[in-house]
Amino acid sequence: DAGVTQSPTHLIKTRGQQVTLRCSPKSGHDTVSWYQQALGQGPQFIFQYYEEEERQRGNFPDRFSGHQFPNYSSELNVNALLLGDSALYLCASSLATVTSHYGYTFGSGTRLTVV
């Protein structure tokens, strides 16, 4: 049973560039959430997608945008990259009819370095 798959695993970008990160949810899951984990910090919620719509959003600027496809996979796009965007980006999937206290399934993340 495949879990959450994220690609790429590592990425180096130059300040000002744009980046797209990808996520395939666990089989049977229909909701995808994205989190940013800076070094030494806990993951911070970016946004959540369900039925191809952004359902909830955290305190991140509009440079962060996303998309969910009909097969439930998702992309996270970040424009005009800043050095401070360097972090581990985690994707988590869940089933909309099951509340979060059963826990999300997280991927291993994409390590983004902005130079």
Place this chain on the structure above:
Amino acid sequence: DQQVKQNSPSLSVQEGRISILNCDYTNSMFDYFLWYKKYPAEGPTFLISISSIKDKNEDGRFTVFLNKSAKHLSLHIVPSQPGDSAVYFCAASGGFGNEKLTFGTGTRLTIIP
């Protein structure tokens, strides 16, 4: 504004003894509290959760205690095993419809053989 706090960045415990990890929160609207475990190069893995209407939840070696009046929760691991060495994150959510997780900064637990 850190709504979920883990004030101990690290903890070392001897194998076989009890590990106690602590977490404090400030937002009284949180409905559920969760603990996640994270190994290097892996995503966080769900361990155990507790609803705000309960004060204790057990699952094998893991027990979570919630003290709502103190806005404090703790994770007890008994007995501690070498495989428990990892970073532990406390998280909170608003429940159904408001399910974003608010995480603490994590506690690195090291079990000494």
